[in-house]
Amino acid sequence: MTIAAIYAEFAAREARGVSPAYERLASAVTRDRELLALLAALPPAKRQPNLLFGVVRLLGGPVEDPAAFHDYVVANWPVIEAEMRTRATQTNEAGRCAVLLPVLTALPQPLALLEVGASAGLCLYPDRYTYRYGDHLVGSGDPVLACTATNMAPPIGLPQVVWRAGLDLNPLDVTDPVDLAWLDALIWPEHMHRRARLRAAAAVVATDPPLLVRGDLVDDLPALAAQAPPDATLVVFHSSVLYHVPTPRRVTFAEVVRGLPGHWIANEAPDVLPYDTLPMPPSEARHNVLALDETPLAWTRSHGQAIIWFA
Template sequence: MKDPASAAETARRYRRFAEQEARGRSPLYEALGLGVAGDPEILDFLLTLPEAKRQPNLLLAAARHLFGTPAGWEEFRRDILDRPEDLRALMLVRATQTNEPARCATLLPVLARLPQPLALIEVGASAGLCLLPDRYGYDYGRAALPAPDGAPVFPCAVDAAVPLPAAVPQVVWRAGLDLNPLDITDPGERAWLETLVWPEQSDRLARLRAAMATAARERPRVVRGDLRRDLARLAAEAPREATLVIFHTAVLSYLPSLAEREGFAADVGGLCRYWIANEAPSVLPAIAARAGEAPTGRFLLSVNGAPLAWTDPHGAALDWIDGAS
């Protein structure tokens, strides 16, 4: 073992992924995550990568992209050990950039309540699929909003406290910011986004493909830039007659320190009327401390730093926090 302390931390990361994220969602990814956590050779391979590149979703997606979906742990392990340099090279140039459009279902009840019309900026926008909440359909069980022709309908289980929208928001301007924007018209980029969908989730894959087709028609603008240096310049372009909303989902965890995340949180409120964060509770602990005990595997949705709801990371569920307004 090259670095026992780092290997132990990486093993914990994969075990946590298997037990808290993949369990009940992907039997294959649960098995692979547990396998990695207990395998010194695979852990040594991961330690040849920068810490930020050791994340489970990146390893699993990159391996499937190169080798196809394995039948189980032994095939997965053999593929990695047979071609470690090919896999390492791919992981160094790729990022997860999941860009799960179904997360719009958890954002929509918030966006619909804000003063209309809206100007949207998504931080970490990838291919811009989440910049199109007004172009999709939604099924909340006790209420539904139809989709335009060809667009996906995203199912989302909600509790009784969630204020369901009667219509999609009116969006008059939208833009995204990303270190590496993905071109949705590029077949290679589309294939990478498809590989990021977990293997058993065929319905989710079908909705992603429909969302990518919608985005290819709409062509939401995504500019290359860093969220700490370039966001203010992009925010200044938004029309003043619209309510500017800056939002992000599963993005701030990529900032390397809590100080940087807190610095972003302190600055973003000065750039917009509404800041919507949808992140793992540990990402912004000062906000999470006011939300109560976090359900396992959920993200925390907050508005202007106030906790509002617990959300499924892939947009499949939304539960209002008691006392949230």
Template sequence: MLPTSDLTQTADFYRSFARDQAVGESATYVEWGEGVAADEELLGRLAELEPPRRQPNLLFAAARWHGAPAPGGYRPMRDLVLREWPQVSATMRRRSTQTNEPGRCATLLPVLAEIADGAPLALLEVGVSGGLCLYPDRYAYLYLDEDGHEVAEVGAGSPTFECVVDPVAAAHLPDASPHVRWRGGLDLSPLDVTDPQTLDWLRVLVWPEDVARRARLDEAVAVVGREPRTTVQGDAARDLGPLMARAREEAPDARLVVFHTAVAAYFDQALRAAWPEQVARLCAEHDAVWVSNEGPTVLPGVAASAAAPPPSARHFCLGVDGRARAWTHGHGRSLTWV
């Protein structure tokens, strides 16, 4: 078991998750997060895992994977986890929270269209997971104002992602999606979303009450799951440069965009600290643009350039070449320009 101070840190992590991330999004995860934070026995089991494997989303997805009812109360989840801890912990060691949320394309689209400016794009995603965010041109988008009135509709078909925009963001919406000529991604463990078990895992990563989001995930897989892309299993610190060179070689007339969403939080501390300088250097070498969409504390230098604070602790900071452009909902449901 970890020293008391480390157990306290884990408890604080779960409590913060419940109060800052899950509140207003999932009543189940609010109850589960608060429950774990006050549960010394379960905290002790979590202490057997490496720190990156103790995160709430991973525990809760593993519990659901092994049969915990969700939506549901804390006690049934706790009893299942403790009863089947060898199996649950094995899943937590083997799998990751590679939430492949295509709805984030709704908040990426305005900056991608701005970067394209009529030219084709080459999209290279760091932390590509199953690749669903590489196809912003294949989805439809409905942008609404804060009163729910339609502001713009881009693209057609299914899935359609809704996104609430403020008046300034509305002025930056494109008339059409940019053309994507090349798509590629880098991941420590790329996923094949056409594999039924992999897709089932992605489904349990969607929070319990978000039935519509799960349906859109399935729709996105049906549209782009088997579409071509260049996916490399590798490390961002070591392998990004060679993949950027490959993108340049295979799509020389396209504007290269290196992007990532909700990924840098999983970098180790050394890489996260070095990342802005490293990716800026690689982008300069390969004539590329860096787009980031991360929590404000993950890349604080990007968030610090915003002209206004985030609407809530759940919001991400959308940045272009290290400068804040907007605050975004973590699942792509809102866009506030800064």
């Protein structure tokens, strides 16, 4: 896929109806030969829209007007390029817990959670957040994670979590202002509710930090999983992570997870993991597939704002 096609797909399938600013920017990049040439000099994994837009936001650049964005990127490309080469998209959206909760509460309790691609570990606290599925409220306190649930009864309680750990190539620390600023920059411009949610979730995590290990999802997963208490149900999970991983490595990762005790929850784009059959997605917007132990259960939106059950 060409760089222009990547940005066109992002505009049409991810940003449309979700972030007008990013839809405008991505559409403009598809026609901007100068920016496309600059992006072409980066490794393929570093050309993605979320990374470019997040770095510009981190540096204080404009993301509302495509012309101003173009001028800023061209004028500041050496600094932007350096940041893009060293950083990775690590969107740590606590809202994704709302689509994980129905599966987590149905497993044998208590749980030992191990998140692959954990970033700062905000999704390791599904038992500490509050959820709103329509008029149905689960839990109390902040943040409140709103999710539209279709074809399913919403969960009636919270999971019991007795151990939580995360694995990431570059774990982030929510108590570090620099790390928190990067997580904030990755939130799309209009999403003030997500920005407030990040701060509220970070406050929860800061009071009881998880075990976050710097490591590889294949090489270091078994050793970390072995630290889970044996009297708890081990749950290895990940959301919007494996698309960063080359396909052969994904295959190896799946083999490793299958060899672990417990359960495997995947919440990834439909082309990331192989499934025998999937129903038609509910719309042209990008959806993830929520799966338990390689059985697909539901379509979900990337920020946890909706779950459409089909199992």
